[in-house]
Amino acid sequence: MVAKSEIKFIKSLQQKKNRMEHGLFVAEGVKMVQDLLDSGLKVHSVYATEADLYTGTTGEVSLLSAADLRRMSSLKNPNKGLAVFYMRTGDNPGYEGFSVVLDDIQDPGNLGTIIRLCDWFGVDQLVCSRETVDCYNPKVLQATMGSIARVKISYTDLGAYLSSANCPVYGSYMSATPVYSAAMPKEGILVMGNEAHGISEKVKQYLTHKVSIPAQEGSGAESLNVATATAILLYEMRRP
Amino acid sequence: MVAKSEIKFIKSLQQKKNRMEHGLFVAEGVKMVQDLLDSGLKVHSVYATEADLYTGTTGEVSLLSAADLRRMSSLKNPNKGLAVFYMRTGDNPGYEGFSVVLDDIQDPGNLGTIIRLCDWFGVDQLVCSRETVDCYNPKVLQATMGSIARVKISYTDLGAYLSSANCPVYGSYMSATPVYSAAMPKEGILVMGNEAHGISEKVKQYLTHKVSIPAQEGSGAESLNVATATAILLYEMRRP
Numbered sequence: 001m002v003a004k005s006e007i008k009f010i011k012s013l014q015q016k017k018n019r020m021e022h023g024l025f026v027a028e029g030v031k032m033v034q035d036l037l038d039s040g041l042k043v044h045s046v047y048a049t050e051a052d053l054y055t056g057t058t059g060e061v062s063l064l065s066a067a068d069l070r071r072m073s074s075l076k077n078p079n080k081g082l083a084v085f086y087m088r089t090g091d092n093p094g095y096e097g098f099s100v101v102l103d104d105i106q107d108p109g110n111l112g113t114i115i116r117l118c119d120w121f122g123v124d125q126l127v128c129s130r131e132t133v134d135c136y137n138p139k140v141l142q143a144t145m146g147s148i149a150r151v152k153i154s155y156t157d158l159g160a161y162l163s164s165a166n167c168p169v170y171g172s173y174m175s176a177t178p179v180y181s182a183a184m185p186k187e188g189i190l191v192m193g194n195e196a197h198g199i200s201e202k203v204k205q206y207l208t209h210k211v212s213i214p215a216q217e218g219s220g221a222e223s224l225n226v227a228t229a230t231a232i233l234l235y236e237m238r239r240p
Numbered sequence: 241m242v243a244k245s246e247i248k249f250i251k252s253l254q255q256k257k258n259r260m261e262h263g264l265f266v267a268e269g270v271k272m273v274q275d276l277l278d279s280g281l282k283v284h285s286v287y288a289t290e291a292d293l294y295t296g297t298t299g300e301v302s303l304l305s306a307a308d309l310r311r312m313s314s315l316k317n318p319n320k321g322l323a324v325f326y327m328r329t330g331d332n333p334g335y336e337g338f339s340v341v342l343d344d345i346q347d348p349g350n351l352g353t354i355i356r357l358c359d360w361f362g363v364d365q366l367v368c369s370r371e372t373v374d375c376y377n378p379k380v381l382q383a384t385m386g387s388i389a390r391v392k393i394s395y396t397d398l399g400a401y402l403s404s405a406n407c408p409v410y411g412s413y414m415s416a417t418p419v420y421s422a423a424m425p426k427e428g429i430l431v432m433g434n435e436a437h438g439i440s441e442k443v444k445q446y447l448t449h450k451v452s453i454p455a456q457e458g459s460g461a462e463s464l465n466v467a468t469a470t471a472i473l474l475y476e477m478r479r480p
Contacts, residue, residue, distance in 0.1 A: 109349065113465055120464055122456025150460045180479055216362025216478060220390045224360055224471070225353055231468035232475045238456060239420055 002047070002064045002072075010072040010084060016134045023087050025136035029079045032146055036085055039149030044084040047072070053081050074138040087136060093154045095165055097124030098187055098237060103158060103203050104131045104194040105226065111135060112143020113227035114192070119147035121234040126153045127161055129203075162206035165189055169208045171199050172229055176210035184211075184237040192230050242287070242304045242312075250312040250324060256374045263327050265376035269319045272386055276325055279389030284324035287312070293321050314378040327376060333394045335405055337364030338427055338477060343398060343443050344371045344434040345466065351375060352383020353467035354432070359387035361474040366393045367401055369443075402446035405429060409448045411439050412469055416450035424451075424477040432470050 012018040013026045024044055027036050030053065037043065037054060046054055046061045049069055054061050069078045093099070100123050105111050111133050118126050133140060135153050144151075162169060168188035184190075191207065193199035199207070213232050215221060224232075252258040253266045264284055267276050270293065277283065277294060286294055286301045289309055294301050309318045333339070340363050345351050351373050358366050373380060375393050384391075402409060408428035424430075431447065433439035439447070453472050455461060464472075 113468060116461060116465065117468060119461040120455045120459055122459050145462070147461050213475065214478075215360045219360055219362050221356060221359040221387050222385070225356065228353060228357060228468055228471035231464070231471045235453065235472045235475070238454075 002062060002068050007068060007072045010082070013084065014074050014138060016137070019087070019134070019136050023089075024084050025087055025141070026074070026082060026084055026138065027141060028073060028075055028082045028138070029142075030081050032141065033081045033083045035146035036083065036149050041088070041149060042086040044086055046081070046083040048081045050080060054083075088152075091152075091154065093125055093127045093156055093161055095167055095189075096187075098185075099123065099125045099127055099189045100230070100234070101158060101162070101189055101191045101203075102126065102128045102132050103191055103199050104129050104197075105192070106133055106195055108133050108137050108139035109143050110195065110225070110227045111137075112140040112145075114230050115140070115144040115151050115153070116147040117227070117231050117234055118151045119144075121238050123234065124152065126151055127158070128153065128155045129158045130155050158203050159206075162189070162191075162203065165206065169206055170233075171204070171207040171210050172233060173198070173210045173212050174223060176212040178214045179211045179233060179236050180214070182209065182211045184233065184239070186237070190230075190233055190237065192226055192233075195226055242302060242308050247308060247312045250322070253324065254314050254378060256377070259327070259374070259376050263329075264324050265327055265381070266314070266322060266324055266378065267381060267388075268313060268315055268322045268378070269382075270321050272381065273321045273323045275386035276323065276389045281328070281389060282326040284326055286321070286323040288321045290320060294323075328392075331392075331394065333365055333367040333396055333401055335407055335429075336427075338425075339363065339365045339367055339429045340470070340474075341398060341402070341429055341431045341443075342366065342368045342372050343431055343439050344369050344437075345432070346373055346435055347466075348373050348377050348379035349383050350435065350465070350467045351377075352380040352385075354470050355380070355384040355391050355393070356387040357467070357471050357474055358391045359384075361478050363474065364392070366391055367398070368393065368395045369398045370395050398443050399446075402429070402431075402443065405446065409446055410473075411444070411447040411450050412473060413438070413450045413452050414463060416452040418454045419451045419473060419476050420454070422449065422451045424473065424479070426477070430470075430473055430477070432466055432473075435466055 027033050043059050047064050168185045171191045267273050283299050287304050408425045411431045
């Protein structure tokens with residue numbers, strides 16, 4: 001039996017201001033919850049509709065009805081399990097290895113896909129402007145496919161962060177040096193801009209290189225989606 | 241004034257079976273409608289809430305109230321214009337140039353993103369299995385950002401199509417020859433598999449090459465999203 005107040009509290013974590021206030025976020029779905037339990041994130045509470053769903057967990061698992069799970073879920077079709085985790089405490093972002101910087105990414109699916117890409121290509125950290133969509137937004141979490149547990153993410157003032165960078169800072173542009181002929185560095189920073197407006201004026205001044213992904217001559221397409229552009233640039237960065 | 245029956249008819253085109261029966265589909269949003277009007281697709285009807293929205297159109301534009309537009313729209317926030325177009329009549333897919341083949345892609349956002357990528361990288365045609373999500377699905381159309389007007393798309397039996405192919409047929413796999421060392425051809429076919437199950441058994445037999453996008457050593461990510469993988473492989477195919 002789960003108390004009404006508990007359901008209400010978990011439901012409230014769908015809103016960013018409540019997540020920030022409590023330093024907590026909600027993960028849903030059998031696999032996602034298991035991935036996060038395995039990742040070493042600090043666990044607040046775990047709920048499941050089946051007794052043996054998360055038997056490997058050290059903490060307590062609260063059994064609940066499918067109806068109660070539906071009440072606390074952000075999904076149309078909740079999937080057996082839900083857990084509340086403590087957010088990672090925000091270390092200041094560093095400059096080691098290869099970092100991706102996001103300048104006001106707004107679409108949750110784009111951010112989730114980029115987090116998954118950072119995991120795949122072994123990016124050391126993801127640094128987001130404060131205006132970038134919250135990585136603990138339920139739609140972002142779903143799109144990360146569990147990668148949220150493995151990528152170091154911070155939100156910060158990009159001007160302050162980039163002004164102290166002592167490494168190559170690449171920015172993705174619609175037209176600039178084609179990335180085919182611009183060898184991407186193994187260490188450094190890649191900045192990706194907002195879906196509609198690209199890289200902002202205040203960030204642009206810190207770029208040391210501008211690169212672009214050329215379209216086929218005669219193509220009528222105006223742009224690439226920011227997540228697919230990130231995929232291509234990270235792939236190029238990892239070229240042996 | 242738009243008749244109730246007209247609203248009902250347009251609303252009915254949100255379902256694939258009705259689209260197929262009438263050979264019509266609906267496009268929404270000022271820019272998308274304009275792109276399709278410019279593309280030379282045959283127009284069935286155009287609706288707008290402002291008189292001067294589509295003045296360049298040769299056909300008649302029906303003025304309607306925002307309330308009526310909302311009634312016929314599939315969007316939460318309809319955006320001034322909506323138009324009904326005739327689908328392209330399905331030519332049999334050929335083998336010239338570079339083709340992308342989709343083996344049961346289910347997610348509308350993925351298909352829309354792949355159509356946009358085909359436009360960007362100048363892919364000559366996109367050939368979909370009959371089980372692939374309908375490219376005239378409203379969510380697919382939105383994700384194409386207008387590229388639907390410029391990419392030649394057909395739905396066919398992939399076994400029949402691939403069995404007559406006389407060119408390299410590449411398939412994307414989780415582990416195979418790393419694409420970094422497998423030069424992609426300028427002409428040929430690239431097969432991308434279903435989001436959960438990859439390339440099906442019946443299609444696998446026609447592949448001449450298998451390629452993969454390697455993850456960074458030690459990455460915990462299990463897979464790349466199919467649209468981001470397509471982005472990387474098309475980028476590689478267009479490498480000068």
